[in-house]
Amino acid sequence: MTAASLNHRDVFLRQHLYPGITFDVPMGADGVGTVVGAGPNVSDPQRWQGKRVILNPGVGWKDSPDGPEDPQGYRIMGGTKVYNKGTLQDYVAIEESEVEEAPEHLSDAEAAALPLTGLTAWRALISKAGERNSGKGAAVLITGIGGGVALMALRFAVARGADVYVTSSSEEKIKKAVELGAKSGVNYKEQGWEKKLLGMLPSGKGTFDAVIDGAGGDTVEKGAKLLKAGGVISIYGMTVAPKMPFLMQAVLKNIDVRGSTMGSRKEFKDMVDFVKANKIHPVVSRVVQSELDDLTSLDSLFEDMKQGKQFGKLVIEFGKSSSGSKL
Numbered sequence: 001m002t003a004a005s006l007n008h009r010d011v012f013l014r015q016h017l018y019p020g021i022t023f024d025v026p027m028g029a030d031g032v033g034t035v036v037g038a039g040p041n042v043s044d045p046q047r048w049q050g051k052r053v054i055l056n057p058g059v060g061w062k063d064s065p066d067g068p069e070d071p072q073g074y075r076i077m078g079g080t081k082v083y084n085k086g087t088l089q090d091y092v093a094i095e096e097s098e099v100e101e102a103p104e105h106l107s108d109a110e111a112a113a114l115p116l117t118g119l120t121a122w123r124a125l126i127s128k129a130g131e132r133n134s135g136k137g138a139a140v141l142i143t144g145i146g147g148g149v150a151l152m153a154l155r156f157a158v159a160r161g162a163d164v165y166v167t168s169s170s171e172e173k174i175k176k177a178v179e180l181g182a183k184s185g186v187n188y189k190e191q192g193w194e195k196k197l198l199g200m201l202p203s204g205k206g207t208f209d210a211v212i213d214g215a216g217g218d219t220v221e222k223g224a225k226l227l228k229a230g231g232v233i234s235i236y237g238m239t240v241a242p243k244m245p246f247l248m249q250a251v252l253k254n255i256d257v258r259g260s261t262m263g264s265r266k267e268f269k270d271m272v273d274f275v276k277a278n279k280i281h282p283v284v285s286r287v288v289q290s291e292l293d294d295l296t297s298l299d300s301l302f303e304d305m306k307q308g309k310q311f312g313k314l315v316i317e318f319g320k321s322s323s324g325s326k327l
Contacts, residue, residue: 002317003315005112005113005148009078010029014302020082021079022079022080025080028089033052033053035099053099054272055094056100059083061265062264065264089292103272105279106282110284112315113148113315117147117148118275118282124149129209132209133210135162138163139165139207140210142211143214145174145177146311147310151177151311151312154180155282169188173311206228215240219233219244220233220247236260283311285310285311288301301314
């Protein structure tokens, strides 16, 4: 392994807010590394030897559009007993079927930032919001811009030709999102921000086609005012509140509210192929270069995340200074 990035999941693990936590499994679900050896059952060892790869962040979900096929459900890498792999370690042995070649145009830090957030954003935007609501000419609202998933959704939607708008409580983050291709954005703490946002849409486009949301809370209430009849709210998280009311206004407008989490192995490959074809770069907020036993450096990244300082992913690069095996 040469680099890994953090997710909010890792913060929750350190706070003992996940079931099955164990000290026996390294943390981390995002990472990149170089293949240094192949096991006896690998079909073509030379196919992988020396290749830079990214790891599929979860198992138990092959290709069903509905959800994991495995009776045990979807199991995410890092920190728990349910899947004994993690990316915050120097070496990891993993099934051949669970890696993809890292896109050549990405640095190690960018490649490490891609897997979990890229997969989550891909399913929320493409699989859940749908081709018609997230492709060329569609108007897409992405809430809470600044987090890894929201930024990957922005990258994907812009590459697909959609008109993307964002919300944030930070004017600086809105400005950065516009630099990445968003048309505009609003501060959701402003009174009547929904009306202001609708006024930003191009001539002839009076409503949004889809909302990609990671906050929850009053998203359905706001979405009912912002979306077209039959529009989609794709929700991949609920950072604001664990509950959200489904209002009659949304029923009358035939709005679909669709939960979305992570994604299948097929969606992971589709996402990586799209990144390669469109030369998309994940947004990296900060990179720390150190060894894994440098807890001060690691803690500084966790602190950024807890305080919401980041715009993009927080990455640690740790595999380049080693002069030999630590096994």
